[in-house]
Amino acid sequence: MKAIVQERFGPPDVLRTAEVERPEAGAGQVLVRVRAAAVNPYDWHMLRGDPYVARLMGGVGLTRPKSRVAGIDAAGEVVAVGAGVGVLRVGDEVLGFCPGAFAEYACTTADLLVPKPAGLTFEEAAALPMAAVTALRGLRTVGRMAAGRRVLVNGAGGGVGTFAVQIAVASGAEVTGVCSTRNVELVRSLGAAHVVDHTREDFTDRGERYDVVLDNVGGRPLRHLRRALTPAGTLVANGGGSPGHVFGALGSLLRIVAADPFVRQRLRPLLPSVPDGPVHQELLDVTALVEAGRLTPVVDRTYPLADTAAGIRHVEQGHARGKTVITVV
Structure with missing residues:
Protein backbone atom coordinates (compact mmCIF):
# COMPACT_ATOMS: atom_id res chain seq x y z
CA MET A 1 0.00 0.00 0.00
CA LYS A 2 1.05 3.63 -0.44
CA ALA A 3 1.94 5.55 2.69
CA ILE A 4 3.69 8.77 3.71
CA VAL A 5 6.79 7.78 5.66
CA GLN A 6 9.56 9.52 7.59
CA GLU A 7 12.87 8.04 8.67
CA ARG A 8 14.17 11.07 10.56
CA PHE A 9 12.99 14.18 12.35
CA GLY A 10 12.81 17.34 10.33
CA PRO A 11 10.60 19.69 8.30
CA PRO A 12 7.81 18.43 6.03
CA ASP A 13 10.36 17.91 3.25
CA VAL A 14 11.63 14.75 4.98
CA LEU A 15 8.36 13.01 4.16
CA ARG A 16 8.17 10.74 1.13
CA THR A 17 5.65 8.44 -0.50
CA ALA A 18 6.58 4.76 -0.28
CA GLU A 19 5.13 1.28 -0.68
CA VAL A 20 4.82 -0.38 2.72
CA GLU A 21 3.25 -3.57 3.98
CA ARG A 22 -0.45 -3.33 4.74
CA PRO A 23 -1.17 -3.75 8.47
CA GLU A 24 -3.36 -6.58 9.72
CA ALA A 25 -6.10 -6.39 12.34
CA GLY A 26 -5.20 -8.26 15.52
CA ALA A 27 -7.46 -9.05 18.45
CA GLY A 28 -9.64 -6.07 19.29
CA GLN A 29 -8.44 -4.16 16.24
CA VAL A 30 -10.02 -2.83 13.06
CA LEU A 31 -8.39 -2.33 9.67
CA VAL A 32 -9.66 0.80 7.94
CA ARG A 33 -9.36 1.71 4.28
CA VAL A 34 -8.55 5.37 4.73
CA ARG A 35 -10.53 7.74 2.53
CA ALA A 36 -9.37 10.96 4.18
CA ALA A 37 -7.01 11.98 6.97
CA ALA A 38 -6.85 15.32 8.76
CA VAL A 39 -3.72 17.34 9.54
CA ASN A 40 -3.23 18.64 13.09
CA PRO A 41 -0.51 20.72 14.76
CA TYR A 42 0.16 17.45 16.60
CA ASP A 43 1.41 16.01 13.30
CA TRP A 44 4.13 18.59 12.73
CA HIS A 45 5.21 18.32 16.34
CA MET A 46 5.63 14.55 15.82
CA LEU A 47 7.31 15.13 12.45
CA ARG A 48 9.93 17.49 13.90
CA GLY A 49 10.25 15.80 17.29
CA ASP A 50 9.37 19.19 18.72
CA PRO A 51 9.60 20.37 21.44
CA TYR A 52 12.86 18.58 22.00
CA VAL A 53 11.98 17.67 25.58
CA ALA A 54 9.16 15.49 24.20
CA ARG A 55 11.78 13.12 22.80
CA LEU A 56 12.90 12.38 26.35
CA MET A 57 9.34 11.61 27.42
CA GLY A 58 9.08 8.53 25.19
CA GLY A 59 6.08 9.29 23.01
CA VAL A 60 7.92 10.72 20.00
CA GLY A 61 11.15 8.79 19.71
CA LEU A 62 14.60 9.81 20.88
CA THR A 63 16.80 9.97 17.78
CA ARG A 64 14.28 9.06 15.09
CA PRO A 65 10.47 9.00 14.80
CA LYS A 66 8.79 6.30 16.83
CA SER A 67 6.15 5.90 14.13
CA ARG A 68 7.34 5.55 10.54
CA VAL A 69 3.92 6.43 9.10
CA ALA A 70 2.46 9.68 10.43
CA GLY A 71 -1.10 10.88 10.86
CA ILE A 72 -3.77 10.07 13.45
CA ASP A 73 -7.20 11.40 12.33
CA ALA A 74 -8.97 9.31 9.71
CA ALA A 75 -12.28 8.47 8.10
CA GLY A 76 -12.90 5.50 5.87
CA GLU A 77 -14.38 2.02 5.57
CA VAL A 78 -13.84 -1.05 7.72
CA VAL A 79 -12.19 -3.80 5.65
CA ALA A 80 -11.30 -6.29 8.40
CA VAL A 81 -11.95 -6.83 12.10
CA GLY A 82 -9.98 -8.85 14.62
CA ALA A 83 -11.21 -11.26 17.24
CA GLY A 84 -13.32 -9.70 19.95
CA VAL A 85 -14.66 -6.80 17.89
CA GLY A 86 -18.40 -7.05 18.38
CA VAL A 87 -19.86 -3.78 17.10
CA LEU A 88 -18.14 -2.78 13.88
CA ARG A 89 -18.53 -4.80 10.69
CA VAL A 90 -16.78 -4.94 7.34
CA GLY A 91 -18.20 -2.20 5.14
CA ASP A 92 -19.06 0.19 7.98
CA GLU A 93 -18.10 3.82 7.38
CA VAL A 94 -16.20 5.13 10.40
CA LEU A 95 -14.11 7.98 11.77
CA GLY A 96 -11.70 8.18 14.62
CA PHE A 97 -8.12 7.93 15.79
CA CYS A 98 -6.00 5.78 13.47
CA PRO A 99 -2.22 5.97 14.06
CA GLY A 100 -0.55 5.88 10.65
CA ALA A 101 -3.50 7.61 8.97
CA PHE A 102 -1.43 9.09 6.14
CA ALA A 103 -1.71 5.84 4.22
CA GLU A 104 -4.18 3.82 2.18
CA TYR A 105 -4.87 1.55 5.18
CA ALA A 106 -4.52 2.05 8.92
CA CYS A 107 -5.13 -0.22 11.89
CA THR A 108 -6.56 0.88 15.23
CA THR A 109 -8.50 -0.44 18.19
CA ALA A 110 -12.28 -0.63 17.90
CA ASP A 111 -12.85 1.75 20.82
CA LEU A 112 -11.15 4.57 18.92
CA LEU A 113 -13.69 4.47 16.08
CA VAL A 114 -17.33 5.53 15.78
CA PRO A 115 -19.81 5.40 12.88
CA LYS A 116 -19.48 8.24 10.38
CA PRO A 117 -22.56 10.50 10.25
CA ALA A 118 -24.27 9.83 6.92
CA GLY A 119 -24.47 13.50 6.03
CA LEU A 120 -20.71 14.08 6.11
CA THR A 121 -18.18 13.53 3.36
CA PHE A 122 -15.11 11.51 4.31
CA GLU A 123 -13.10 14.74 4.28
CA GLU A 124 -15.48 16.40 6.72
CA ALA A 125 -15.57 13.30 8.92
CA ALA A 126 -11.77 13.09 9.07
CA ALA A 127 -11.69 16.68 10.33
CA LEU A 128 -13.51 15.74 13.52
CA PRO A 129 -11.51 13.46 15.83
CA MET A 130 -8.65 15.36 17.43
CA LEU A 270 -5.25 21.33 27.82
CA LEU A 271 -3.16 18.70 26.09
CA PRO A 272 -3.99 17.37 22.60
CA SER A 273 -6.76 14.78 22.67
CA VAL A 274 -4.64 11.88 21.53
CA PRO A 275 -6.37 8.56 22.22
CA ASP A 276 -6.75 8.53 25.99
CA GLY A 277 -9.41 8.71 28.65
CA PRO A 278 -13.09 8.66 27.64
CA VAL A 279 -12.32 9.32 23.98
CA HIS A 280 -14.89 6.86 22.59
CA GLN A 281 -17.76 8.59 24.39
CA GLU A 282 -16.38 11.98 23.38
CA LEU A 283 -16.34 10.90 19.73
CA LEU A 284 -19.95 9.75 20.09
CA ASP A 285 -20.89 13.09 21.68
CA VAL A 286 -19.25 14.95 18.81
CA THR A 287 -21.01 12.92 16.12
CA ALA A 288 -24.31 13.34 17.99
CA LEU A 289 -23.89 17.11 17.69
CA VAL A 290 -23.20 16.69 13.98
CA GLU A 291 -26.30 14.57 13.48
CA ALA A 292 -28.38 17.11 15.41
CA GLY A 293 -27.23 19.86 13.06
CA ARG A 294 -25.33 21.68 15.82
CA LEU A 295 -21.78 21.02 14.58
CA THR A 296 -20.37 21.31 11.07
CA PRO A 297 -16.70 20.76 10.17
CA VAL A 298 -15.02 23.67 8.39
CA VAL A 299 -12.59 22.27 5.82
CA ASP A 300 -10.08 24.86 4.66
CA ARG A 301 -8.07 22.94 2.08
CA THR A 302 -7.64 19.42 0.83
CA TYR A 303 -4.46 17.85 -0.55
CA PRO A 304 -3.89 14.49 -2.26
CA LEU A 305 -1.88 11.91 -0.32
CA ALA A 306 1.24 12.61 -2.36
CA ASP A 307 1.13 16.27 -1.23
CA THR A 308 0.85 15.54 2.49
CA ALA A 309 4.03 17.54 3.15
CA ALA A 310 2.39 20.63 1.66
CA GLY A 311 -0.66 20.14 3.86
CA ILE A 312 1.45 19.86 7.00
CA ARG A 313 3.47 22.91 5.97
CA HIS A 314 0.23 24.90 5.58
CA VAL A 315 -0.91 23.97 9.10
CA GLU A 316 2.54 24.56 10.57
CA GLN A 317 2.50 28.15 9.33
CA GLY A 318 -0.36 28.79 11.74
CA HIS A 319 -2.84 30.43 9.41
CA ALA A 320 -5.10 27.52 8.43
CA ARG A 321 -8.80 28.34 8.36
CA GLY A 322 -10.71 25.47 9.94
CA LYS A 323 -9.23 22.07 9.08
CA THR A 324 -6.77 20.87 6.47
CA VAL A 325 -7.47 17.40 5.13
CA ILE A 326 -5.59 14.81 3.06
CA THR A 327 -7.72 12.96 0.50
CA VAL A 328 -6.31 9.44 0.37
CA VAL A 329 -8.41 7.34 -2.04
Whole structure:
Protein backbone atom coordinates (compact mmCIF):
# COMPACT_ATOMS: atom_id res chain seq x y z
CA MET A 1 0.00 0.00 0.00
CA LYS A 2 1.05 3.63 -0.44
CA ALA A 3 1.94 5.55 2.69
CA ILE A 4 3.69 8.77 3.71
CA VAL A 5 6.79 7.78 5.66
CA GLN A 6 9.56 9.52 7.59
CA GLU A 7 12.87 8.04 8.67
CA ARG A 8 14.17 11.07 10.56
CA PHE A 9 12.99 14.18 12.35
CA GLY A 10 12.81 17.34 10.33
CA PRO A 11 10.60 19.69 8.30
CA PRO A 12 7.81 18.43 6.03
CA ASP A 13 10.36 17.91 3.25
CA VAL A 14 11.63 14.75 4.98
CA LEU A 15 8.36 13.01 4.16
CA ARG A 16 8.17 10.74 1.13
CA THR A 17 5.65 8.44 -0.50
CA ALA A 18 6.58 4.76 -0.28
CA GLU A 19 5.13 1.28 -0.68
CA VAL A 20 4.82 -0.38 2.72
CA GLU A 21 3.25 -3.57 3.98
CA ARG A 22 -0.45 -3.33 4.74
CA PRO A 23 -1.17 -3.75 8.47
CA GLU A 24 -3.36 -6.58 9.72
CA ALA A 25 -6.10 -6.39 12.34
CA GLY A 26 -5.20 -8.26 15.52
CA ALA A 27 -7.46 -9.05 18.45
CA GLY A 28 -9.64 -6.07 19.29
CA GLN A 29 -8.44 -4.16 16.24
CA VAL A 30 -10.02 -2.83 13.06
CA LEU A 31 -8.39 -2.33 9.67
CA VAL A 32 -9.66 0.80 7.94
CA ARG A 33 -9.36 1.71 4.28
CA VAL A 34 -8.55 5.37 4.73
CA ARG A 35 -10.53 7.74 2.53
CA ALA A 36 -9.37 10.96 4.18
CA ALA A 37 -7.01 11.98 6.97
CA ALA A 38 -6.85 15.32 8.76
CA VAL A 39 -3.72 17.34 9.54
CA ASN A 40 -3.23 18.64 13.09
CA PRO A 41 -0.51 20.72 14.76
CA TYR A 42 0.16 17.45 16.60
CA ASP A 43 1.41 16.01 13.30
CA TRP A 44 4.13 18.59 12.73
CA HIS A 45 5.21 18.32 16.34
CA MET A 46 5.63 14.55 15.82
CA LEU A 47 7.31 15.13 12.45
CA ARG A 48 9.93 17.49 13.90
CA GLY A 49 10.25 15.80 17.29
CA ASP A 50 9.37 19.19 18.72
CA PRO A 51 9.60 20.37 21.44
CA TYR A 52 12.86 18.58 22.00
CA VAL A 53 11.98 17.67 25.58
CA ALA A 54 9.16 15.49 24.20
CA ARG A 55 11.78 13.12 22.80
CA LEU A 56 12.90 12.38 26.35
CA MET A 57 9.34 11.61 27.42
CA GLY A 58 9.08 8.53 25.19
CA GLY A 59 6.08 9.29 23.01
CA VAL A 60 7.92 10.72 20.00
CA GLY A 61 11.15 8.79 19.71
CA LEU A 62 14.60 9.81 20.88
CA THR A 63 16.80 9.97 17.78
CA ARG A 64 14.28 9.06 15.09
CA PRO A 65 10.47 9.00 14.80
CA LYS A 66 8.79 6.30 16.83
CA SER A 67 6.15 5.90 14.13
CA ARG A 68 7.34 5.55 10.54
CA VAL A 69 3.92 6.43 9.10
CA ALA A 70 2.46 9.68 10.43
CA GLY A 71 -1.10 10.88 10.86
CA ILE A 72 -3.77 10.07 13.45
CA ASP A 73 -7.20 11.40 12.33
CA ALA A 74 -8.97 9.31 9.71
CA ALA A 75 -12.28 8.47 8.10
CA GLY A 76 -12.90 5.50 5.87
CA GLU A 77 -14.38 2.02 5.57
CA VAL A 78 -13.84 -1.05 7.72
CA VAL A 79 -12.19 -3.80 5.65
CA ALA A 80 -11.30 -6.29 8.40
CA VAL A 81 -11.95 -6.83 12.10
CA GLY A 82 -9.98 -8.85 14.62
CA ALA A 83 -11.21 -11.26 17.24
CA GLY A 84 -13.32 -9.70 19.95
CA VAL A 85 -14.66 -6.80 17.89
CA GLY A 86 -18.40 -7.05 18.38
CA VAL A 87 -19.86 -3.78 17.10
CA LEU A 88 -18.14 -2.78 13.88
CA ARG A 89 -18.53 -4.80 10.69
CA VAL A 90 -16.78 -4.94 7.34
CA GLY A 91 -18.20 -2.20 5.14
CA ASP A 92 -19.06 0.19 7.98
CA GLU A 93 -18.10 3.82 7.38
CA VAL A 94 -16.20 5.13 10.40
CA LEU A 95 -14.11 7.98 11.77
CA GLY A 96 -11.70 8.18 14.62
CA PHE A 97 -8.12 7.93 15.79
CA CYS A 98 -6.00 5.78 13.47
CA PRO A 99 -2.22 5.97 14.06
CA GLY A 100 -0.55 5.88 10.65
CA ALA A 101 -3.50 7.61 8.97
CA PHE A 102 -1.43 9.09 6.14
CA ALA A 103 -1.71 5.84 4.22
CA GLU A 104 -4.18 3.82 2.18
CA TYR A 105 -4.87 1.55 5.18
CA ALA A 106 -4.52 2.05 8.92
CA CYS A 107 -5.13 -0.22 11.89
CA THR A 108 -6.56 0.88 15.23
CA THR A 109 -8.50 -0.44 18.19
CA ALA A 110 -12.28 -0.63 17.90
CA ASP A 111 -12.85 1.75 20.82
CA LEU A 112 -11.15 4.57 18.92
CA LEU A 113 -13.69 4.47 16.08
CA VAL A 114 -17.33 5.53 15.78
CA PRO A 115 -19.81 5.40 12.88
CA LYS A 116 -19.48 8.24 10.38
CA PRO A 117 -22.56 10.50 10.25
CA ALA A 118 -24.27 9.83 6.92
CA GLY A 119 -24.47 13.50 6.03
CA LEU A 120 -20.71 14.08 6.11
CA THR A 121 -18.18 13.53 3.36
CA PHE A 122 -15.11 11.51 4.31
CA GLU A 123 -13.10 14.74 4.28
CA GLU A 124 -15.48 16.40 6.72
CA ALA A 125 -15.57 13.30 8.92
CA ALA A 126 -11.77 13.09 9.07
CA ALA A 127 -11.69 16.68 10.33
CA LEU A 128 -13.51 15.74 13.52
CA PRO A 129 -11.51 13.46 15.83
CA MET A 130 -8.65 15.36 17.43
CA ALA A 131 -9.86 18.94 16.93
CA ALA A 132 -13.50 18.43 17.87
CA VAL A 133 -12.71 16.18 20.85
CA THR A 134 -10.11 18.70 22.05
CA ALA A 135 -12.68 21.50 21.82
CA LEU A 136 -15.32 19.43 23.61
CA ARG A 137 -12.94 18.34 26.35
CA GLY A 138 -11.54 21.83 26.80
CA LEU A 139 -14.91 23.50 27.19
CA ARG A 140 -17.01 20.82 28.88
CA THR A 141 -14.60 18.80 31.01
CA VAL A 142 -11.82 21.28 31.77
CA GLY A 143 -13.71 24.57 31.41
CA ARG A 144 -16.94 23.36 33.06
CA MET A 145 -18.92 25.34 30.53
CA ALA A 146 -22.65 25.71 31.13
CA ALA A 147 -25.67 27.42 29.62
CA GLY A 148 -25.68 31.15 30.22
CA ARG A 149 -21.93 31.37 30.78
CA ARG A 150 -19.80 33.86 28.88
CA VAL A 151 -17.20 31.97 26.83
CA LEU A 152 -14.33 33.43 24.80
CA VAL A 153 -12.53 31.35 22.16
CA ASN A 154 -9.16 32.74 21.11
CA GLY A 155 -8.11 31.39 17.73
CA ALA A 156 -11.75 30.91 16.77
CA GLY A 157 -10.99 30.54 13.06
CA GLY A 158 -8.69 27.54 13.44
CA GLY A 159 -9.35 23.83 13.63
CA VAL A 160 -10.13 23.55 17.34
CA GLY A 161 -11.57 27.06 17.40
CA THR A 162 -14.26 26.53 14.76
CA PHE A 163 -15.48 23.47 16.65
CA ALA A 164 -15.24 25.21 20.02
CA VAL A 165 -17.42 28.12 18.93
CA GLN A 166 -20.15 25.76 17.73
CA ILE A 167 -19.96 23.50 20.78
CA ALA A 168 -20.19 26.48 23.13
CA VAL A 169 -23.16 27.89 21.21
CA ALA A 170 -24.87 24.48 21.31
CA SER A 171 -24.46 24.45 25.10
CA GLY A 172 -26.29 27.75 25.45
CA ALA A 173 -23.25 29.88 26.22
CA GLU A 174 -22.80 33.48 25.09
CA VAL A 175 -19.80 33.13 22.80
CA THR A 176 -17.13 35.63 21.79
CA GLY A 177 -14.71 34.55 19.07
CA VAL A 178 -11.28 36.11 18.54
CA CYS A 179 -9.80 35.73 15.06
CA SER A 180 -8.13 37.53 12.16
CA THR A 181 -9.95 39.89 9.81
CA ARG A 182 -10.46 37.27 7.09
CA ASN A 183 -12.21 34.93 9.54
CA VAL A 184 -14.61 37.40 11.16
CA GLU A 185 -17.59 36.49 8.99
CA LEU A 186 -16.83 32.78 9.27
CA VAL A 187 -16.78 32.90 13.07
CA ARG A 188 -19.96 34.95 13.11
CA SER A 189 -21.64 32.40 10.83
CA LEU A 190 -20.76 29.65 13.32
CA GLY A 191 -22.96 31.33 15.90
CA ALA A 192 -20.63 33.59 17.87
CA ALA A 193 -22.59 36.44 19.45
CA HIS A 194 -19.51 38.67 19.37
CA VAL A 195 -16.38 38.61 17.22
CA VAL A 196 -13.11 40.40 18.04
CA ASP A 197 -10.65 41.04 15.23
CA HIS A 198 -7.27 40.60 16.91
CA THR A 199 -5.56 42.73 14.25
CA ARG A 200 -7.62 45.72 15.43
CA GLU A 201 -7.93 45.24 19.20
CA ASP A 202 -6.64 43.13 22.07
CA PHE A 203 -9.39 41.17 23.78
CA THR A 204 -7.52 41.38 27.10
CA ASP A 205 -7.72 45.21 27.01
CA ARG A 206 -11.45 45.52 26.27
CA GLY A 207 -12.62 45.44 29.88
CA GLU A 208 -14.87 42.45 29.18
CA ARG A 209 -14.79 39.47 31.54
CA TYR A 210 -15.55 35.85 30.70
CA ASP A 211 -16.39 32.75 32.70
CA VAL A 212 -14.30 30.57 30.40
CA VAL A 213 -11.43 31.56 28.10
CA LEU A 214 -10.21 28.85 25.71
CA ASP A 215 -6.85 30.04 24.41
CA ASN A 216 -5.85 28.12 21.27
CA VAL A 217 -3.08 30.54 20.34
CA GLY A 218 -0.64 30.89 23.23
CA GLY A 219 2.10 33.50 23.46
CA ARG A 220 0.26 35.99 25.69
CA PRO A 221 1.48 36.76 29.21
CA LEU A 222 -0.59 34.97 31.80
CA ARG A 223 -1.35 38.22 33.62
CA HIS A 224 -2.99 39.57 30.46
CA LEU A 225 -5.14 36.48 29.98
CA ARG A 226 -6.27 36.65 33.59
CA ARG A 227 -7.53 40.20 32.97
CA ALA A 228 -10.16 38.71 30.64
CA LEU A 229 -11.47 36.30 33.31
CA THR A 230 -14.13 36.84 35.92
CA PRO A 231 -12.80 36.50 39.50
CA ALA A 232 -13.79 32.82 39.51
CA GLY A 233 -13.34 32.23 35.79
CA THR A 234 -11.40 29.43 34.09
CA LEU A 235 -8.52 29.75 31.64
CA VAL A 236 -8.11 26.68 29.41
CA ALA A 237 -4.72 26.89 27.71
CA ASN A 238 -4.56 24.77 24.57
CA GLY A 239 -0.91 24.66 23.59
CA GLY A 240 0.45 27.09 21.06
CA GLY A 241 4.14 27.32 20.24
CA SER A 242 6.21 27.09 17.10
CA PRO A 243 8.94 24.78 15.76
CA GLY A 244 12.48 24.65 17.07
CA HIS A 245 12.03 25.01 20.82
CA VAL A 246 13.46 22.98 23.66
CA PHE A 247 10.28 23.19 25.74
CA GLY A 248 7.81 24.76 23.29
CA ALA A 249 4.30 25.18 24.65
CA LEU A 250 5.13 22.87 27.55
CA GLY A 251 7.02 25.72 29.21
CA SER A 252 4.03 28.07 29.25
CA LEU A 253 1.69 25.25 30.30
CA LEU A 254 3.94 24.41 33.25
CA ARG A 255 3.91 28.08 34.30
CA ILE A 256 0.12 27.99 34.27
CA VAL A 257 0.08 24.87 36.45
CA ALA A 258 2.54 26.49 38.86
CA ALA A 259 0.46 29.68 39.16
CA ASP A 260 -2.92 27.98 39.65
CA PRO A 261 -2.68 27.28 43.42
CA PHE A 262 -2.00 30.94 44.16
CA VAL A 263 -5.00 32.54 42.44
CA ARG A 264 -8.75 32.28 42.80
CA GLN A 265 -9.26 31.79 39.08
CA ARG A 266 -8.88 28.29 37.66
CA LEU A 267 -5.87 27.97 35.34
CA ARG A 268 -5.85 24.72 33.41
CA PRO A 269 -3.64 23.32 30.62
CA LEU A 270 -5.25 21.33 27.82
CA LEU A 271 -3.16 18.70 26.09
CA PRO A 272 -3.99 17.37 22.60
CA SER A 273 -6.76 14.78 22.67
CA VAL A 274 -4.64 11.88 21.53
CA PRO A 275 -6.37 8.56 22.22
CA ASP A 276 -6.75 8.53 25.99
CA GLY A 277 -9.41 8.71 28.65
CA PRO A 278 -13.09 8.66 27.64
CA VAL A 279 -12.32 9.32 23.98
CA HIS A 280 -14.89 6.86 22.59
CA GLN A 281 -17.76 8.59 24.39
CA GLU A 282 -16.38 11.98 23.38
CA LEU A 283 -16.34 10.90 19.73
CA LEU A 284 -19.95 9.75 20.09
CA ASP A 285 -20.89 13.09 21.68
CA VAL A 286 -19.25 14.95 18.81
CA THR A 287 -21.01 12.92 16.12
CA ALA A 288 -24.31 13.34 17.99
CA LEU A 289 -23.89 17.11 17.69
CA VAL A 290 -23.20 16.69 13.98
CA GLU A 291 -26.30 14.57 13.48
CA ALA A 292 -28.38 17.11 15.41
CA GLY A 293 -27.23 19.86 13.06
CA ARG A 294 -25.33 21.68 15.82
CA LEU A 295 -21.78 21.02 14.58
CA THR A 296 -20.37 21.31 11.07
CA PRO A 297 -16.70 20.76 10.17
CA VAL A 298 -15.02 23.67 8.39
CA VAL A 299 -12.59 22.27 5.82
CA ASP A 300 -10.08 24.86 4.66
CA ARG A 301 -8.07 22.94 2.08
CA THR A 302 -7.64 19.42 0.83
CA TYR A 303 -4.46 17.85 -0.55
CA PRO A 304 -3.89 14.49 -2.26
CA LEU A 305 -1.88 11.91 -0.32
CA ALA A 306 1.24 12.61 -2.36
CA ASP A 307 1.13 16.27 -1.23
CA THR A 308 0.85 15.54 2.49
CA ALA A 309 4.03 17.54 3.15
CA ALA A 310 2.39 20.63 1.66
CA GLY A 311 -0.66 20.14 3.86
CA ILE A 312 1.45 19.86 7.00
CA ARG A 313 3.47 22.91 5.97
CA HIS A 314 0.23 24.90 5.58
CA VAL A 315 -0.91 23.97 9.10
CA GLU A 316 2.54 24.56 10.57
CA GLN A 317 2.50 28.15 9.33
CA GLY A 318 -0.36 28.79 11.74
CA HIS A 319 -2.84 30.43 9.41
CA ALA A 320 -5.10 27.52 8.43
CA ARG A 321 -8.80 28.34 8.36
CA GLY A 322 -10.71 25.47 9.94
CA LYS A 323 -9.23 22.07 9.08
CA THR A 324 -6.77 20.87 6.47
CA VAL A 325 -7.47 17.40 5.13
CA ILE A 326 -5.59 14.81 3.06
CA THR A 327 -7.72 12.96 0.50
CA VAL A 328 -6.31 9.44 0.37
CA VAL A 329 -8.41 7.34 -2.04
